[in-house]
Amino acid sequence: MSEYDDVCVLLPTMDEVETVARVVEAFRNAGLDGVLVIDGGSTDGTQEAAREAGARVVEQSGRGKGQAVREAVRDHIDAPYVVMADADATYDAGDVDAMLDPLLSGEAVHVIGNRFADMRPGAMTQLNRIGNRLINLSFRAIHGEQYRDILSGYRAFTRESFRRLHLTADGFGIETEMAVECVKNRQSVAVVPITYRERPGGSATNLHPIRDGGVIFLELYRKAKTNNPLFYFGSLGAISTSAGALMTGYVLYDWIVNGIPHEIIAIGAVGAATLGIQLLIFGFLADMILSLHREQVARYERAVDDGSDR
Template sequence: MTDHDGVCVLLPTMNEAETVARVVADFRDAGFENVLVIDGGSTDDTQSIARDSGARVVEQSGRGKGQAVREAVRDHVEAPYVLMADADATYDADDAAAMLDPLFDGEAEHVVGDRFADMRPGAMTRLNRVGNRLINLAFRAIHREDYGDILSGYRAFTRESFLRLHLTADGFGIETEMAVECVKNRVPVAVVPITYRERPGGSATNLHPVRDGGVIFLELYRKAKTNNPLFYFGSVGVASTAAGIAMASFVLYRYLAFGISHEVVAVGAVGATILGIQLLVFGFLADMIHTLHREQIARYEQAVGGGATGGSAAAGDGGEASRPDETPEAREPER
């Protein structure tokens, strides 16, 4: 039995007839026999080609990449490790071993493939490159973690850690949501450099840069409510306060320069300023509560872990024989 026997290669597809055979063959040649293609109802020959290439093919019950990934891992994957990639031949199966190593070594439970480490010419348009950079900067600013390339579709993760994440995105926002949920649930994440290639001629992308980019930005901001409440409420508070100050400056200028009063604008300025200050205060309070909550959770987990270790040590002192699978570290009482 090899390490690959416990890995399921997951390929979400939608009209990928031009490339799916090549992708399935590459992963099988790399030693992965368990290749699962979950298809979103392709109108071309994607399903039959994937099946003929040796993949197990399932048609998803809903729509969108996010729903496909959730359904596949929940209902159709039994392997403890999942290696997720796109079926458009932009990712390299030769990077699979490096992607899985942090999982096998216990260093991480979720691995992100960094496309910017070796991006081949033509692999990404200038608009997409700028959009990706902005989204990654926003992620670092909002969620205070650096995962390199949160929009990468090349992922490796344990099935158990995936099921702990609260995922709701149906479309291309699934990668962003996975990154945010990893921060929220403190899932250990590793970033691995990978090669990212240009799509082969004849294959068309299902990505709409402007529309999907907007959805991703909104998802990042929406998730900040629970991960970084100071940013979530504070950003609106700053904007409201700035608008109130701008309106107040306009009213004051018009009154001093021309003797014209703008009562309605003045009332709006006061309201916007008060609202902004209240949101800022609420953001600070929410951030304090969030920090205290995380500290309490960390202490609870540490206490539970310490209690379990102490219990094992006590059992050993009571004369019971140690189990064969116990390590010396597990049998030794804490000092």
């Protein structure tokens, strides 16, 4: 009987025939017999290769990595602990002990593998490195937590904690959304160092840096609406107020210097400034409401804990 009988390894795949078998075998050799491959309809033999390597294979009903992860945890996994990884052989199955230790010890309910702790040469292009750094800095600025590598696809979490996250992203934004939801739900998160390797020759990435990077930035900003409303509405208000101030400056300059009035622009300037100020005020009010809500939730949780201890 393995010490990891309560753990399921989740591998979302899409045309990963070159690497999926070695990834499945690596995790099985590490002592994790429960490997689930959820496939997005590969046509290159990925599903057959995964089955031959000993994985349980299901085909997802929708499209995209995010939808695959949600469907797998909701409908196909009964184990209380889940290890999520990519099937491209960039992650080291030997790191799974470090990934699971915080879960099994009760230190955390969600674990993120930090790829930057041991990133091998060629594992990530310079453009992707810069993009990852910018996204992590933005996450820290917007959501107030330092998870070091929120885009890491190597995760471990309890099935129960995952089901409490409100996840809607269908594509590669799922990792970002999981990080934001962990902050929003105040889940205990551990970050552990892992090895990140170059993709083996012959395998192609499904990631499009510019397109998917834009989606991730938008996801970070969109999620600020409920997790950091002061930033979300405040930034919109600042932009609108600044636009109003610039238009006002132009109208005054052209009127004073050239004697040319701009009534329409002046009306637009007043409208933009008024909207901006209202958004700033709304941001402050929303932030106060969110703070009070979190205090009430904390009090309720303490009351429940005190009641269960009696």
